[in-house]
Amino acid sequence: MLSFASAFFFGLKPIKLYFFGRRSPLLQSVTTFLLFFLLLICARPAFAGDAQDYLQELIEASRQNELSQQRYWHLLLHYRPALLGGVVSEADPAGFFLAPDGKTNPQAELEATLAAFFSEELVATSKQPAQCAFIARYHWLKTELGIDPTRLPEQQCGRFDAWYAALNPQSMTLIFPSAYMNNPSSMFGHTLLRIDQKDQTEQTEILDYTVNYAANVTTDNGVLFAVLGITGGFKGNFSTIPYYLQVRKYSDMENRDIWEYRLNLTEEQIRRMLMHAWELGNTAFTYYFFKQNCSYQLLPLLEVADPDLHLTDSFWFWTIPADTVRLIASVPGLVGEITYRPARGTQIRQKRDHLSSEERRLLTEIDRNTSAAIESEPFNTLPIDRQAFLLDIAYDYTRYQTAKEETGPEAIKKKQRLLLARRSGLRVQSPAVRFEPTTVPPEQGHETARVGLGLGWREGEPFEEIAIRPAYQDLLDDETGYTPGAQIELMNARLRHYNHQDKTVLHSLSFANIISLFPLDPLFKKPSWKVSVGLETLTGSPCRNCRYFALNAGTGSALEAHLLRRELIYFFIEVDGNYGGFFDPNYRAGIGGTIGVLADLASRWKAHLFATYLSYPLGDRSHDLKMSLQQRVTLQKDLALRVELNRRQEFDRRDFLNEALVTVHFYF
Structure with a gap:
């Protein structure tokens, strides 16, 4: 409803003012301004009242349509079911919610959002009007409620538009x-x-x-x-x-x-x-x-x-x-x-695969002594295109070396200048190389969670085993879609039931077991390493089937060979610490090592042979020796069969404890 002033301003004819008997333009302008000012003052309550009425209409419509319970509203506010009923948002409340209880109350947040849309007040962390700060909410509510732009004008959001x-x-x-x-x-x-x-x-x-x-x-x-x-x-x-x-x-x-x-x-x-x-x-x-x-x-x-x-x-x-x-x-x-x-390192490796053995030797020499190598007779007798190819690979490698720094060491910058100067004199293109994926896309690999059902035998006693691993991959799993030579296991639990004893025990619980095998390479020099933490079981004296806390870490090296298909031969130097009530005095700590080989025997068949020796001079003095042969055959992408033969000697026992286990693994 228009106020009296607005009706006067819009509905009546202008008043003619005369000054000393004549119409005064100055007085007419002043009068018009005063009337317009009076209009703003008097009309504002009416417009505010209309906005409040329209806000209530929108709120009532949102309640009738149960918009606060609709999936899209919950998506915009990141609501998830709460443990004790209702919902709670995963977003932090500061700057994101307009209602005090908006984190847990979708209806209150919706109503506060609608109210904020009528204001030009700057809100949220970004300090914008609500229509712009929460632009997705605005456009969804505008569509769902059919908001009338004449009653709730749409604000210009210049920052978002830009x-x-x-x-x-x-x-x-x-x-x-x-x-x-x-x-x-x-x-x-x-x-x-x-x-x-x-x-x-x-x-x-x-x-x-x-x-x-x-x-x-x-x-x-x-x-x-x-x-x-x-x-x-x-x-x-x-x-x-x-x-x-x-x-x-x-x-x-x-x-x-x-x-x-x-x-x-x-x-x-x-x-x-x-x-x-x-x-x-x-x-x-x-x-x-x-x-x-x-x-x-x-x-x-x-x-x-x-x-x-x-x-x-x-x-x-x-x-x-x-x-x-x-x-x-x-x-x-x-x-x-x-x-x-492909990563820069992958590109360099695949380019290097196109080199002959002599060219590979020259590439190593260029890295060691650039000026001497590129002036040597073996390099200069190569065809021009092969020289260019070698220089390009060598320069790529210097960029790989300095990737983590804005500017590399002076020695590498000098090497780059030598390579570029020599390369500029060879006016030929390097041979084109098509880069092939080192593995298939990750979605084609097996699922990351795994459960295993096994039957085993230990020193004449049969047992059943169930193993549950939420994530992710061990060295013997199929590497299709995964990083080769990498093991990441989290919360891997193994339960066993021994038939003669009629006893079910927690055989092991690995909180984390991580191994990174990085093959030796003349250019890419990275150590292999491992770390593990969890609960393990002592299988013999002085306490049979007793659990203890174990922490192990090691560093070493690996060598890649292709005697059959692909083999990784590796070793680690390790430190190991154990804690348990049966140790005297409650702990032992020592050093040792592991040597092993991983071999791809066929496309679906892989074997892992390793031996670990650990000597504990601190705490409960003793030593452990473990040898294991494990094999895995992939039956389907998410189904595998595994066979293990283990021998272990603990606490200076002269005899070995022997164990065999056959397990079917299901990935999900």
Whole structure:
């Protein structure tokens, strides 16, 4: 309803004012201004009252339609079922919720959001009007409630429009950098989303932006980093980062191959996803290495793009990046083209595979003494194109060496100048090399969780065994889709029932058992290493079937051979510590080593032979010797048969304890 002043202003004819008998333009202008000012003062309560009435209409409509209970609203607010009923949001409350109890009350948050849409007050961490700070909420509620723009005007969101225009999205690509063993948060791989701009080519797509979720790390201490990451001591944030920086980090610095999965999303789905990504700049999430990690937090973005996707429902206890890739790839029609981007180290190795033995020797010499090698007779007698190829590989290797630094050491910079100067004089192109994946895409590998059912025999006594391993891979598992020579086992539990004793015992519980075998290489010099922590069982005297806490770590080396198909021969020098009540005095600590060989006997058949000797001069003085032959045959992708023959000598016993075990493994 218009106020009296507005009716006067809009409905009556202008009053003619005269000054000394004549119409005064000055007085007429002043009068018009005063009338307009009076209109603003008097009309404001009427307009405010209309806004309040319309807000109540919208709230009532949202209640009738139960919008706060709809899946899409829960997706936008990241609500999950709470343990004691109701829901709770995984997002941190600061800057993301407009209602005081919005983290647990979807209806209150919806009503507070609607109220905020009528205001130009700057809200949230990004300090924007609510319509712009929470633009995905606004557009969804506008559609669901049929908001009248004449009663609730749509505000201009210049910051969002500029951001979206800069992204210029045409499609989205899921990015999977493979596992990186030297970082606990990346041991299982990583995922992020690339925003593919319009009119980009294969050569320029590296300039695209990415949507990435990562922990905000607050410590450089490795042990504290692991503890805080596991227990939720870090906050995680979303960010948009140029793809070339991600490639530099993962491919060049960490030497991780990258798989790219083009997603078949419509233009509207992409816009919904990016509007929600914009909103997520207002909040943070508690980061857990094994659950709410980089891969988990990307799934709600995909669900916002397409609410028919139910991705997060599959991950209740842990989230492994390869499992999220496998799930996304399994959705009919969601994934289009799959592209392999080799790491810089992979490119160098595959180029080196095209060298003769003499050329490989020369490459090593160029690395050791560049100036002498490129002036030597063996190098200069090579065909020009082969010289160019060697120089290109050598230069690539210097870039690999300096990838973690803005500028490398002076010695490497000098080497680069020598290589470039010599290469510039050879006006030929190097032979083209087609890079082949070192393994198949991760979604084609076996599932990461495993359960085993086994029958065994120990010193004349039969037993049954059930083994449960939530994650991830051991040295004997099929490496298809996984990093070769890498073992990461978490919470691997083995229960046994001994028939003669009619007794069920926990044979072992491995909290973590990690091994990285890196073959010796003239160019890529990395040590092999291992670490394990868990509960183990003493199988003989002085305490049969007694459990103790064990911590082991070692470093060593590995050698790759091809006598049959592929073999890894390795050794470790180890330190080992045990704690248990039956030790005298309660512990023992010592040093020893392991030597072993992993052999691919056939495409589905693999064997592992190893021996470990440990001597404990501290605490309960003793020694252990263990020898084992294990074989695995893959029956199907997620089904394998394993046979083990073990011999163990403990606590200076002269006789060996012998054991045989046959296990069927199911991966899920």
